[in-house]
Amino acid sequence: MEYCFWYFTIAVFSIYCLLSWQRRPKNFPPGPRGFPVLGIVPYFGKYPEKVLSKFADQYESRVMSFRMGRMDWIVLNDIETITQALVKQGEDFAGRPKSPLFDMLTNGCGIVFVDGEKWKAQRKFGIMTLRRYMLHIYSQLHNRLKYETRIKNFMKCNLNKKMFIQTLFRKAVTNVTCSVLMGKRYDYDDPDTNFFMYVIIRRPSKTVVMYSPILRFIPPFRWTYKKIVNSIEQVTGVIRNISEMHKQDFDSSTKRDFVDHFIAEMNKEGEYFTDEQLHHYTRDLLVAAINTTTAAFGWCVVSLLRHPECQEKIWQEVDKVIVLFKSGNETPSCKHQENMPYMRSFIQEIHRHRSIATLNLPHRTVRSVRLCGYDIPKDTPVLTNIWRVHNNQNVWKNPHEFRPDRHLDSNGNFVSSNNVIPFACGYRRCLGEQIAKAEIFLFIVNIVKRFHLVVDQVTGPPTYIHSFSDQAKPHPYRIKIFLYGTCQG
Numbered sequence: 060m061e062y063c064f065w066y067f068t069i070a071v072f073s074i075y076c077l078l079s080w081q082r083r084p085k086n087f088p089p090g091p092r093g094f095p096v097l098g099i100v101p102y103f104g105k106y107p108e109k110v111l112s113k114f115a116d117q118y119e120s121r122v123m124s125f126r127m128g129r130m131d132w133i134v135l136n137d138i139e140t141i142t143q144a145l146v147k148q149g150e151d152f153a154g155r156p157k158s159p160l161f162d163m164l165t166n167g168c169g170i171v172f173v174d175g176e177k178w179k180a181q182r183k184f185g186i187m188t189l190r191r192y193m194l195h196i197y198s199q200l201h202n203r204l205k206y207e208t209r210i211k212n213f214m215k216c217n218l219n220k221k222m223f224i225q226t227l228f229r230k231a232v233t234n235v236t237c238s239v240l241m242g243k244r245y246d247y248d249d250p251d252t253n254f255f256m257y258v259i260i261r262r263p264s265k266t267v268v269m270y271s272p273i274l275r276f277i278p279p280f281r282w283t284y285k286k287i288v289n290s291i292e293q294v295t296g297v298i299r300n301i302s303e304m305h306k307q308d309f310d311s312s313t314k315r316d317f318v319d320h321f322i323a324e325m326n327k328e329g330e331y332f333t334d335e336q337l338h339h340y341t342r343d344l345l346v347a348a349i350n351t352t353t354a355a356f357g358w359c360v361v362s363l364l365r366h367p368e369c370q371e372k373i374w375q376e377v378d379k380v381i382v383l384f385k386s387g388n389e390t391p392s393c394k395h396q397e398n399m400p401y402m403r404s405f406i407q408e409i410h411r412h413r414s415i416a417t418l419n420l421p422h423r424t425v426r427s428v429r430l431c432g433y434d435i436p437k438d439t440p441v442l443t444n445i446w447r448v449h450n451n452q453n454v455w456k457n458p459h460e461f462r463p464d465r466h467l468d469s470n471g472n473f474v475s476s477n478n479v480i481p482f483a484c485g486y487r488r489c490l491g492e493q494i495a496k497a498e499i500f501l502f503i504v505n506i507v508k509r510f511h512l513v514v515d516q517v518t519g520p521p522t523y524i525h526s527f528s529d530q531a532k533p534h535p536y537r538i539k540i541f542l543y544g545t546c547q548g
């Protein structure tokens with residue numbers, strides 16, 4: 060009799076859990092529920108953006124929902140819905156999902172996952188600082204990238220021989236970013252360079268373990284969680300040491316970099332400007348800038364190798380601008396972009412064809428809202444499927460083909476597209492968007508003007524299939540690189 064009671068209790072409890080799992084908020088967007096506890100995580104595989112896109116087709120909805128852990132998420136599937144939510148109703152969607160693990164690791168500091176008044180104060184500071192010194196930053200970027208792409212660095216990487224160019228990209232981007240943010244440059248042969256580069260690669264912001272704390276006890280998520288902890292501790296340790304050195308020789312009349320500007324705010328005794336906030340804010344900017352920009356450079360070279368006609372057109376355009384503005388042996392600067400429509404179309408096609416932040420960072424509704432006829436409760440996590448926007452067949456003809464010409468009009472003028480959103484949009488738009496655009500432009504013109512990139516005949520051209528990570532970056536590939544005018548054998 061006692062056994063019957065327990066069987067009955069377990070059966071009732073199981074039915075209750077199943078019904079609770081299947082229940083969703085009233086008038087909520089349609090979508091799959093998946094498995095109890097895990098939700099649809101087992102379906103994600105290597106490319107969750109494509110899985111979610113297929114679900115969107117299945118449910119025929121611009122706004123779709125799914126379950127992960129105990130939470131109901133929604134996904135925005137087209138540019139109109141994304142613009143409505145993140146721009147027109149931006150304040151309602153400006154939050155970030157609560158991540159107990161991330162709060163524990165950062166003590167609620169940084170810029171990526173904070174929200175509320177603290178986030179507003181930090182974002183305002185970041186925007187004002189970057190705007191106020193944008194011309195200086197452009198000049199600094201131009202000079203720094205000329206230095207980082209100089210022939211000497213390529214000689215170290217075996218000029219005229221096979222090489223993995225991604226390593227050079229990461230070192231160059233790391234130095235440019237560290238220079239702007241911390242006034243720090245690492246020598247290419249310095250062991251600390253490799254340490255800093257490869258520790259900072261580990262970006263936890265899109266890892267599912269951050270939103271489902273119970274997963275940190277389950278393999279393989281447990282290993283991922285340990286990497287996240289080590290990465291945050293190691294990078295913030297480096298930044299802590301650099302910021303202490305800044306304090307020792309700080310001069311309020313000569314602010315050298317981002318850290319100096321933050322220290323100036325700290326001296327005003329601002330409520331949200333603390334040492335810990337400085338360390339995590341700087342780390343967030345470093346990780347975002349280095350990982351995203353390096354991935355973009357990597358895809359640029361992949362496309363130059365797979366489409367040598369693009370490399371030739373860009374070289375001709377660079378050469379034409381040099382003659383037009385009588386810049387001698389100098390490379391074009393950011394002010395010359397208006398005279399380089401093909402270069403701009405090439406970069407925009409890179410952003411469209413190779414979506415780096417395929418699902419972008421998640422948002423959170425800060426209050427109950429109505430979107431596209433659906434009722435979205437407060438604190439609902441929100442994803443934007445940028446990959447789907449960039450591959451929408453109703454907007455882009457043959458979206459899987461790489462064609463820079465699609466961004467030129469009949470007169471050869473560049474046409475900027477609102478359907479290409481690599482830096483997101485709305486209140487949480489990337490702080491460093493203008494700097495990232497300048498870096499990508501300057502890096503390409505510096506490389507293409509001086510060097511000719513050639514496919515390694517043994518390994519063949521690199522693939523467009525991206526690696527399995529939180530960002531869609533290319534797999535490692537080997538190329539040959541020559542100075543223009545030298546033998547290519």
